[in-house]
Structure formats: structure tokens, C-alpha cells
Amino acid sequence: GNSVTQMEGPVTLSEEAFLTINCTYTATGYPSLFWYVQYPGEGLQLLLKATKADDKGSNKGFEATYRKETTSFHLEKGSVQVSDSAVYFCALSEGYSSASKIIFGSGTRLSIRP
Amino acid sequence: IAGITQAPTSQILAAGRRMTLRCTQDMRHNAMYWYRQDLGLGLRLIHYSNTAGTTGKGEVPDGYSVSRANTDDFPLTLASAVPSQTSVYFCASSDGARQDNEQFFGPGTRLTVL
Numbered sequence: 001g002n003s004v005t006q007m008e009g010p011v012t013l014s015e016e017a018f019l020t021i022n023c024t025y026t027a028t029g030y031p032s033l034f035w036y037v038q039y040p041g042e043g044l045q046l047l048l049k050a051t052k053a054d055d056k057g058s059n060k061g062f063e064a065t066y067r068k069e070t071t072s073f074h075l076e077k078g079s080v081q082v083s084d085s086a087v088y089f090c091a092l093s094e095g096y097s098s099a100s101k102i103i104f105g106s107g108t109r110l111s112i113r114p
Numbered sequence: 115i116a117g118i119t120q121a122p123t124s125q126i127l128a129a130g131r132r133m134t135l136r137c138t139q140d141m142r143h144n145a146m147y148w149y150r151q152d153l154g155l156g157l158r159l160i161h162y163s164n165t166a167g168t169t170g171k172g173e174v175p176d177g178y179s180v181s182r183a184n185t186d187d188f189p190l191t192l193a194s195a196v197p198s199q200t201s202v203y204f205c206a207s208s209d210g211a212r213q214d215n216e217q218f219f220g221p222g223t224r225l226t227v228l
Contacts, residue, residue, distance in 0.1 A: 004156075032214040043118075043204055043219030044157070051214045089156060093214065101147075101172070102217060104156040 006105035023090035118220035137205030
């Protein structure tokens with residue numbers, strides 16, 4: 001079945017450091033890929049998405065490129081800020097039974113030190 | 115615009131009791147979802163609804179039931195709560211059944227079953 005694997009956390013970085021959170025997936029067909037972010041005490045919100053191979057999603061300085069050849073969707077940011085501290089979820093959606101169900105990875109907790 | 119509201123915010127419940135978690139959205143989305151979030155497991159889909167009057171089972175439906183009498187409301191019921199249902203529950207909605215549709219999440223309900 002479809003699945004998402006992302007790097008385990010927690011990840012702790014200093015402010016202005018470069019961030020990479022790895023994500024790989026297994027899916028039949030051509031899924032859409034997402035990164036969701038969950039700030040403390042809140043629900044998830046969409047950070048970025050890509051719907052086909054070689055697409056790059058970007059938002060708030062974060063980027064991820066849909067790599068079909070390596071089945072990956074790694075999240076990157078060139079210079080992180082304290083406000084980026086959150087839990088990040090990689091996810092895929094491959095419409096099934098007319099519902100856009102999403103399969104989530106287990107989440108990576110990111111902490112940024114001032 | 116509130117988006118998605120959930121109630122209660124948190125609840126402590128004795129095992130064997132019945133509990134209904136409420137979810138209401140004001141975005142007129144036709145699809146709604148219930149997830150549970152457990153440490154290290156990401157989010158897992160419990161039940162979903164493509165449109166008012168229809169529901170479907172997700173990955174972990176046992177012990178839960180849902181109804182969708184109208185577009186806005188999607189309550190989740192635990193008929194007889196057990197300690198393994200201790201979790202954080204998130205309701206979500208999306209505009210349609212397209213696989214690249216963003217899902218919007220509520221703030222969550224933290225449930226503890228003793």
C-alpha cells in the first residue's frame with residue numbers, strides 16, 4: 001500500500017542554519033505530495049505541495065521538489081528562524097473512492113535555537 | 115470566518131462511557147475527515163465523508179462511528195471508550211475529491227480515556 005517515510009526527529013538547529021528534512025514515499029500511480037506544518041497547540045496547515053514530477057512547491061522560504069526517480073520530496077530552507085519551530089509532516093494523496101485521502105508520515109519535530 | 119471548529123478542546127473520560135466529538139465547518143466544503151494523532155504515528159484516518167449523507171471507513175475505524183446529516187457538521191462518536199482511544203483528534207475538510215485539494219484542519223480535541 002501507499003506509505004510515507006520521513007526522517008525521525010527531533011531536529012535541533014541554530015537560527016540561520018540550513019534545514020533539510022528527508023521524505024520518501026511509496027505509491028502506485030501519480031500521487032500529489034504535501035508538506036504540512038503543525039505549530040504548538042494548533043492543527044495542521046498546508047505549507048506547500050507539488051502535483052507532478054519535477055514540480056517545486058515553495059512557501060515562506062521553504063522548498064520541496066517532487067522527484068519521481070528517487071520517490072522523494074525533501075523539505076529545505078536556506079536560513080531557519082526561531083518561528084519555524086514546529087512539527088513537519090510529509091504526506092501524499094492519491095484519490096481513492098472519490099475522496100482525496102491523505103497519508104501522513106510520522107512527523108519531524110524541529111526546534112530552532114536563537 | 116472561523117474555518118473549522120471542534121469541541122470540546124479537551125476531555126477526560128472514564129472507560130466505557132459514550133462520547134461525541136463535535137466538528138463544524140463554515141467553508142461549505144463537501145468532504146470532511148476525522149484523524150487521530152498519536153506520538154510517532156503521525157495522523158491516521160478514522161472515517162471520512164465525501165458529501166452530506168455519505169460516510170466511509172478510513173485506516174482505523176473500529177470503535178468509532180460518524181454521521182453526516184448536513185454539509186457543515188461531522189460528529190465522531192465513541193460508543194464505549196477504551197484507554198487505547200486516548201489521543202488527539204483532528205477534524206478536517208476539503209473542497210472536493212480532487213487529489214491535490216488542500217485539507218483544512220481544526221484545532222483538535224485532546225481526549226484522555228482512563
